[in-house]
Amino acid sequence: MRKFFYVLLFWAALCAESYSQDSTFFYSAGINAAGSTAGVPLWLYANRNASIPEKGSFVQGVASFHRVYNRNNPRFFQWSGGAELVAFAGKKSDAFFTDLFIAGKAGPVELSIGQRKEFMGLGDSLLTMGPIAMSPNYRPYPKIQLSTPNFVSLIPGNDIFSFKFSYGDGLLGSAGVHYGNVTSVPDVYLHQKSLYLKLGKRTHRLNLFGGFNHQAMWGGEDKIFTGGLKKAEAYEYVIFGKPWSHSRVGNHFGTIDVAAEWKGKRWDIFLYRQTIYEDGSLSNLSTVSDGLSGLRFKRRQRSENAPAFRFNTLLFEFLYTKNQGGAIFDYLNGIFGKDNYFNHYVYNQGWSYRGRSLGTPMIAPQTTTRDNLLTTKNLFTANNLIVAYHLGAEASWKKFNFLLKGSFSQNSGTYDDPIRPVANQTSLLLRIEAPLLNSKRDVFGLSLASDFGQLYTQNMAIMINWRKSGFIW
Secondary structure (H helix, E strand, O other): OHHHHHHHHHHHHHHHHHHHHHOEEEEEEEEEEEEEOOEOOHHHHOOOOOOOOOEOOEEEEEEEEEEEOOOOOOOOEEEEEEEEEEEEEEOOOEEEEEEEEEEEEEOOEEEEEEEOOOOOOOOOOOOOOOOOOOOOOOOOOOEEEEEOOOOEEEEOOEEEEEEEEEEEEEEEEEEEEOOOOOOEEEEEEEEEEEEEEEEOOOOOOEEEEEEEEEEEEEOOHHHHOOOOOOHHHHHHHHHHOOEEOOEEOOEEEEEEEEEEEEEOOOEEEEEEEEEEEEOOHHHHOOOOOOEEEEEEEEEOOOOOOEEEEEEEEEEEEEEEOOOOOOOOEEOOOOEEOOOOOOOOOOEOOOOEEOOEEOOOOOOOOHHHOOHHHOOOOOOOOOOOOEEEEEEEEEEEEEOEEEEEEEEEEEEEEOOOOEEEEEEEEEEEEEEEEEEEOOEEEEEEEEEEEEEEEOOOOOEEEEEEEEEEEEEOO
């Protein structure tokens, strides 16, 4: 199936070349070189689509080539596509594609085939600690998706009400299991859908948003369970979240999101909330206190080469995951606590792909935390009871751009394996970038990052990078 998938992708790209005369092509290439302690600090590698290793010093290269949609093109049918190759060498070496996809639009609706970087949920995308359910923390996986990339008006010619949706299915490959009749299954899938609504025109000062995303990891039910569902029937149960054998088919996770944006004269203010729901917790709102809250201030007008230091974006976030439906799981009495976020009673990998969290990187894999915190090896994380505070800032001075991320978290382990006393953790990142030799296409950067506390080892790193990008025509 995987070979057929990539053959189809290559064939579609060749067929599309004949229409490239109206296209807009964008290229990017870069090199990063870092000196690090044994562990790479959190904010140097997290939310970068697994393109940065988690251990040791490294050299990394990235090259990409994309065709993007032309917003000024009135044609109803358009196509896009792209490829981005990442390679790094160090304590661990690897090379893979983050982007490798072809997509086509009919009006506002897009069909995409392949793997591509994505962002899910209402929230900031640059300075955030990461959306809870689906963050840019993991390596993209092959999928097929039908969506509206942008908000679409419900009333023709009037954008007072608009919507955005997505529906996709992807392939995660084989998976180890620690419950049932087998120890592994050959194919596991990730089903994903979302729907978001917006109230307010683009010209209005106030816009209101609301919606949800729903994901489910599933596959191999007929092998894992005696009398388990066949693939087609299991997929139906996954889509609608139907219960089977006193449980849900697959590992479900998602958020219900609300947000408000105020467009001021100088600053845009964005307030958002992502509330967690898991298997069955939506019906009784047992996890309503768990989620991510954020407040962002973004300057409306940015001036290049500003002589004075000025903040362009400020972000404050608060993450809470300590409820999880409560500390009691009693099936007979219908008390379903201990949701144990990002771990699963069947799949060893929990809520992850290739060792990286599918959701927020604040719920980290056991492989990155201190050895004394390790628990059952078949569980993905040893810490999902978290209270975290996060500050992000983006600023400029003359030709220099600055980015700062800082997080402080209190980590209590899991309900079954609590951390006592609570492990406090601070993670910091400062990145400085400037054009090289007065060329806007060439950017040179310096990053400093560190971790200190009781969750991770004491990590420090310095990284230099060069990046070149631009449109070809």
